[in-house]
Amino acid sequence: MIEVNGLRKKFGTVEALSGISFHVRAGEIYGLLGPNGAGKSTTIGVLCGLVSPDAGAARLNGIDVMQQPVQARRSLGVVPQEVALYMEMSARDNLSFFGRLYGLKGADLRNRIDSVLARVRLDDRAKEPIERFSGGMLRRLNIAAGVLHAPAVVLMDEPTVGLDPQTRASILELVREIAVDGTAVVYTTHYLDEAERLCHRIGIIDHGTILAEGTLAELRHAAGEREIVALRGTFRSEAAPEVLRNCPEVVLIRASESELLLALQSSERQLSTLLPIAGSIGVVREVAVKQPSLESLFIKLTGRELRE
Amino acid sequence: MHASLLIALHHLRRTLRSPGLILVLMAIPLTIAGIEYAAFGRSVATGKLPPVKVLVMDEDSSFASGFVKQFLSAGPAKDRFEVSDAGGLDGAREQFSKGNASALIVIPKGFQQALLEGRQTDLILYKNPTQSIYPEIADSVLDIAVSVGNGLIAQARQPLDQLRKLSDEGRRPTDAEVSAISTAAYRAGERLAALGALQGIAIDVQRPSRGSEKTTGGSPMGAFFGTIFPGLVLFALLFISEALALRLLRDRTRGLQRRLMMACVSRVAIAVGGVIYVVTGLLAILALLGLVGHLLFAIEIRSPAGLALIGLGFALFAAGLQMAIASLARSERGVQAVVGGVVMMVSLIGGSFVPLESYPPFLRAIGLLTPNGAAQRAMVDLIVNAQPFAHVLPSVATVWCWGIVVLAAAVILDRRRRDA
Incomplete structure (x- = not known):
């Protein structure tokens, strides 16, 4: 058609x-x-x-x-x-x-x-x-x-x-x-x-x-059962790829001065190691976790939320 | 073509369902024509100036002062003046402030005595300060009346001198003196009668045609409206065309035009439908206003086919003008501002408000080249001067040239806008 x-x-x-x-x-x-x-x-x-x-x-x-x-x-x-x-x-x-x-x-x-x-x-x-x-x-x-x-x-x-x-x-x-x-x-x-x-x-x-x-x-299925984690605060965004290189299970979707958007296998397990790493390049004020869904896939693929 | 007609008919139906603004705009030429007729119409329609309302204050109360009043109210100036008693200076002031009088003529005490003694005496003229034209007319007419009066006095100088001498001596005249005064007065009367023979010359006012053809203006009222009404109607048509075109612009901003473009209709059909809508709407309104003009103002509708051809050319121009402006403008407010300015300028230059013959030659020539100036000239020639259509062909061609050129420009601009 x-x-x-x-x-x-x-x-x-x-x-x-x-x-x-x-x-x-x-x-x-x-x-x-x-x-x-x-x-x-x-x-x-x-x-x-x-x-x-x-x-x-x-x-x-x-x-x-x-x-x-x-x-x-x-x-x-x-x-x-x-x-x-x-x-x-x-x-x-x-x-x-x-x-x-x-x-x-x-x-x-x-x-x-x-x-x-x-x-x-x-x-x-x-x-x-x-x-x-x-x-x-x-x-x-x-x-x-x-x-x-x-x-x-x-x-x-x-x-x-x-x-x-x-x-x-x-x-x-x-x-x-x-x-x-x-x-x-x-x-x-x-x-x-x-x-x-x-x-x-x-x-x-x-x-x-x-x-x-x-x-x-x-x-x-394509979303790979990954969760999307948004760390909000103040960051040196240009340093994010370098410090996250040591976390192979974490995928950096987007980095800005106010937000780091990441895809993780399990936030429960990985947040404890992730937060100090994020803290080394800035200040974390808020953590938001999205469970695997169409929305998380959308964010993973586009780096943006749909309303943006 | 079927789709274009469908779209045009659809827009016309919508207009009929909410005709408020169109009706208000249609009332403009009717209202202005009515006001102009109320202000100037009755006198202009009969070919005469309106009488000037003049107050007279007679402080002399003599035979001579009575003669002056008689001259103004019943003599040669009777058609020019509408004379009434002033009732004193306060009364005159009140009449001035109410606009009931344009001038006050004061005949001073001693007026008759001064005439008898051959001394100069003055009639005092007060002009109403709140008026401009009528007091000047009173001044001019009174000036002529004084010249005539001085001529009469000169003719009767001998018997007047004899009467003054008898009066100074304070005695009864002898039979011989009565006979001499009577003879002199009779001879003065004969000379006056000879002057009076001048009244045998009259002015026959004619209104010749611009060409060699015989013309007729129909009824005086019809001729008056036939002269002013076309310009006012063309002025109103320009604003009505704006109202019609604004509907199409609103369709554009509200996504309706886009929806039509997404239907199985070509862009050309949509554009042609819009033009047919505006042109047909304007022609219908022109016909309606013409009918109202005929019924209300006794305008004779001569050469309806010729008038329709002029109207069609002008409607094409108006539709093109609106579409061109709508293509260039970014908002409805922008369209209204630009259209208002353009319409006023074209109407002023084209003679919608002031007759083109009053313009200086260069401006008149420009006015006749404007679409509404040419259309107005052609309409007046057909309606009032009863000219054949061939006579108005150059004006009609001017209107159509404007219509075609402006419409073509509008189509190009519209296409550019859509492609952008």
């Missing part, structure tokens, strides 16, 4: 995509995780035809997005992060407009609108101007507008940002239902728990490339 091969894109001197590749099958929810500036938006921009890559190829439902952009977008539904809807119009009128843009009309359009409004549980508010809707209702309608034309591929760009847990849960359920129908879904999110609960496979992206990819179990 979605085939991305070796995409490269430079904006001036900044390389936004460095040969990114991934595939998503029909009915699969693929989580694309990465910190800000990792290349998620550029990747989605290429798939939507908004950004022309310097090299590589992308196909949606077998159609090359660079060669036949309009035809490729016919198979594509996009749910943007922001609520991109016409506030002065009703839910039905919004959907009617987006449906017509995809060539739907007549009874087919009406039936699809009824069906999708029922799915997002807005059928009883269909004729109201949506400026009266709550944030959760608008997000649900935002999704409805993206899937109205029953696309083979749906790109969802952080559709739950800023929502309460209950609304988030209802939207995740909606995404699952969409995938059950055979739609390939690319889902970007900052919430790792969402990715863990929702996605069949996850790709961790940073600096324009996929660092790790697989099912949750595969990724956990």
